[in-house]
Amino acid sequence: MNPNSRWIPILLCAVSLTASAFAQTEKKPQYEIYAVRYAVIPDFPVSALVKGADPSRKLDIAMTVWLVKGNGRTILVDSGFYRDKFFKDWKVKDFMKPSEAVALLGIKPEEITDVVISHMHWDHADGLDLFPKAKIWIQKDEYAYYTGEAWQHPRTHGGIDPDDVLALVKANMEGRVGMVDGDNQEIIPGVTCYTGGKHTYQSQYVGVSSKAGTVVLASDNMYLYENLDKHVPIAATLDADSNLRAQDRMKQLAGNPKLIIPGA
Numbered sequence: 001m002n003p004n005s006r007w008i009p010i011l012l013c014a015v016s017l018t019a020s021a022f023a024q025t026e027k028k029p030q031y032e033i034y035a036v037r038y039a040v041i042p043d044f045p046v047s048a049l050v051k052g053a054d055p056s057r058k059l060d061i062a063m064t065v066w067l068v069k070g071n072g073r074t075i076l077v078d079s080g081f082y083r084d085k086f087f088k089d090w091k092v093k094d095f096m097k098p099s100e101a102v103a104l105l106g107i108k109p110e111e112i113t114d115v116v117i118s119h120m121h122w123d124h125a126d127g128l129d130l131f132p133k134a135k136i137w138i139q140k141d142e143y144a145y146y147t148g149e150a151w152q153h154p155r156t157h158g159g160i161d162p163d164d165v166l167a168l169v170k171a172n173m174e175g176r177v178g179m180v181d182g183d184n185q186e187i188i189p190g191v192t193c194y195t196g197g198k199h200t201y202q203s204q205y206v207g208v209s210s211k212a213g214t215v216v217l218a219s220d221n222m223y224l225y226e227n228l229d230k231h232v233p234i235a236a237t238l239d240a241d242s243n244l245r246a247q248d249r250m251k252q253l254a255g256n257p258k259l260i261i262p263g264a
Contacts, residue, residue, distance in 0.1 A: 028190040028209040029071035033217075035261070038080050038101035039063040040093040049223040051235045063123065064263060065098050066217050067105065068208055073188060074107060075114040076134070077206050077217045078263070079127035083163060086122060099130040114188065118196070118219035118263075119203035120146045120168075121159040129167040136171050137187050139195065140179035141202040143168065150201070159200075180204060194253070196221035197243030199236060205246070207253050216250045219263040228257060 046057040066077035080098035087095075099109040112131040117138045118124055128136055146165055150157040171177050180187060183195040190209035195202060199220050206217045221243065223234050228247055233240040254260045 030211050031068050031070035031075075031190060031208050033208060033210060033215055033261075034067040034069075034105065035062075035064050036067050036098070036101050036105070037062045037064050037094075038098045039095040041090060042093055043091075046224075046226075048235050050226050050230075051233050051237075051240065053226075053235075060093075063092075065102070065127075066206075066261070066263070067102060067107070068191065071189060073113045074111055075116065075188070075191065076102070076112055076131065077116045078118055078124040078219060079115050079130065081123045081126035082130065083126055083161075085161075086126070097130065098127040116187070116191075116193065116204075116206055117142075117168075118205060118217075118221075119200040120164065121200060121220070122161040122164060124219065125164045125168070126161060128164070128171065133176075135176050135178050136168065137178045137180055137193065138168070139193070139202045139204050140181045142200060142204075143172075143177070143179060145201040194246075194249070197233070197240075197246040198238035199234065199243070200238075205250070210259075213255050213259055214253050216254045216260045217263065218250060218260055221246045222250065222260065222262045224262055225257075227262070228260065 041061045041063060043058045044061045045055060046053040046059060047055045063080060065080050068075040068077060082097045109131050110133045112134045115128055115131055115134045115136050117128060117136060120142055146157065146160050147169055150160065178187060180193045184192060186192045192207040193204045194207060196205045197203065203221060205219055205221045208215045208217065222228060227234060231244065233243040237243045250260045251257060
């Protein structure tokens with residue numbers, strides 16, 4: 001892997017919409033999927049990613065959004081972060097606004113048709129307002145909790161930024177939020193949301209149809225392949241068992257573990 005690359009093609013899968021007139025079922029569209037790196041957080045402790053890992057182990061995290069192209073759609077899974085406040089608390093290297101990183105692929109921010117938010121933590125949801133025409137997809141329960149009850153109690157909204165919540169509410173008032181109502185919901189042909197482990201109130205991960213099969217974009221439901229290989233939950237979870245169940249299901253959905261893509 002070239003550490004200087006801003007984007008990496010994960011799967012180059014031509015869109016295949018042709019089907020025989022005699023086919024009993026219509027084939028799902030097949031998408032191209034890219035990892036788009038917009039920043040690096042250096043020297044991050046692995047013990048904050050993998051439960052029980054050696055606290056002395058550290059690695060550089062590639063901060064990534066996922067670009068999904070095909071079937072007339074240009075979709076992002078997660079939107080990254082960009083607000084100045086986050087640079088006060090975190091050491092960030094090689095930063096570029098997520099919208100600018102995506103632009104290196106020749107895609108303007110207003111050409112993004114959909115943004116799927118896996119969960120409302122700042123490093124996944126802060127950039128949702130960088131894509132002004134996109135429909136924002138989020139779990140209905142995640143939206144309801146973090147725009148309401150979470151703020152009635154202390155310590156129930158850690159990692160959720162008020163400005164991101166306000167941006168999400170504004171998008172909803174503009175008619176640009178799609179509420180994903182639970183598990184196994186196909187929001188766009190060939191793009192399906194699944195409820196994840198309790199990393200937040202109701203996180204989700206995404207299955208995408210491709211030429212190679214179903215690609216699972218795990219986001220923070222699985223940080224590293226080490227989680228999968230050792231069957232160990234992520235460290236930052238409200239319910240370790242729910243996280244392991246999500247990992248086990250990803251294996252069933254993808255068929256091949258190489259098609260499960262961890263995320264940070």
